Amino acid sequence: MASTDESSGRMCVSCGRSIAMDSNVCQHCGHDFRAPAPVEKKKTAIPVIGGVLIIIAGFMGLAMGGILIAIDVDELDTVGLDVAGVTDMVDDIMTACGIIAIIVSIIVLLGGFFGVMRKHWGIAVVGGVLGLFVIGPFLLGSILSLIGLILVAVSRKEFE
Numbered sequence: 001m002a003s004t005d006e007s008s009g010r011m012c013v014s015c016g017r018s019i020a021m022d023s024n025v026c027q028h029c030g031h032d033f034r035a036p037a038p039v040e041k042k043k044t045a046i047p048v049i050g051g052v053l054i055i056i057a058g059f060m061g062l063a064m065g066g067i068l069i070a071i072d073v074d075e076l077d078t079v080g081l082d083v084a085g086v087t088d089m090v091d092d093i094m095t096a097c098g099i100i101a102i103i104v105s106i107i108v109l110l111g112g113f114f115g116v117m118r119k120h121w122g123i124a125v126v127g128g129v130l131g132l133f134v135i136g137p138f139l140l141g142s143i144l145s146l147i148g149l150i151l152v153a154v155s156r157k158e159f160e
């Protein structure tokens with residue numbers, strides 16, 4: 001009866017099998033009970049939440065960049081609003097801004113990803129800072145990134 005064995009002895013904290021009461025080393029997996037248990041780094045969800053917020057901001061930035069590139073101001077030509085090729089220039093500027101927004105957003109996404117992974121704290125912070133410039137609907141991208149940046153910044157100790 002396995003249940004009787006388990007109740008009479010004690011369980012190995014490493015492999016979970018029952019071991020003799022007086023043994024210092026598990027006869028199944030070799031776990032040494034005399035050695036102090038390794039101190040686990042205290043981990044919270046704070047950097048993960050921060051990272052997720054920064055990632056959301058990054059996706060908003062990607063969407064904004066895509067919209068800026070996709071918008072074709074030249075369509076105004078057809079309704080007679082083009083003045084001396086101004087719409088062409090505006091279109092070029094918007095496309096350039098869109099490309100910059102996408103490049104920045106990729107760095108923001110990378111920072112958010114490292115925040116979730118609790119790795120490369122510096123890159124996570126850079127992503128959060130760049131995310132501040134991501135303008136989503138009602139500045140939502142900047143707000144999310146700011147909260148994410150604060151959460152990542154305060155949980156530096158949890159990063160590898």
Ligand SMILES: [Zn+2]
Nearest residue numbers: 012015026029
């Ligand atoms: Zn064991």
